[in-house]
Amino acid sequence: MKITVDFPxxxxxxxxxxxxxxxFDLGEEDDVVRVLDENPGEEHRAAVEHAARMCPLAAIRIED
Ligand code: SF4
Structure with missing residues (x-):
């Protein structure tokens, strides 16, 4: 699984x-989202898919 974020x-x-x-994390100083692990293991798939659904801007993409 590969994660990309459309940062703009x-x-x-x-x-x-x-x-x-x-x-995912937000920078403490600039509040910009960080992808801590662009290739997380399958144990994180449910959480990452939930994150993608929750994003109000649909900025998160998951590639298998
Ligand atoms: S949920 Fe979407 S808009 Fe919010 S920080 Fe994450 S990627 Fe950015």
């Missing part, structure tokens, strides 16, 4: 961080 779309709402904190 992202408005730093943080829903993805709540849904999958092992994979």
């Amino acid at each position: 779309l992202c408005e730093s709402h943080g829903d993805c961080v709540v849904a999958a904190p092992q994979v």
Whole structure:
């Protein structure tokens, strides 16, 4: 699984961080979303798919 974020779309709402904190984080100083692990293991798939659904800007893409 490979994760990409369309950073220009992202408005730093943080829903993805709540849904999958092992994979996403927000920078403490700039509030920009970070992908902590672009190739997470299958054990994170449910959380990452939830994060993608929760993103209000549909900025998260998951490639198998
Ligand atoms: S949920 Fe979407 S808009 Fe919000 S921080 Fe994550 S990627 Fe950005």
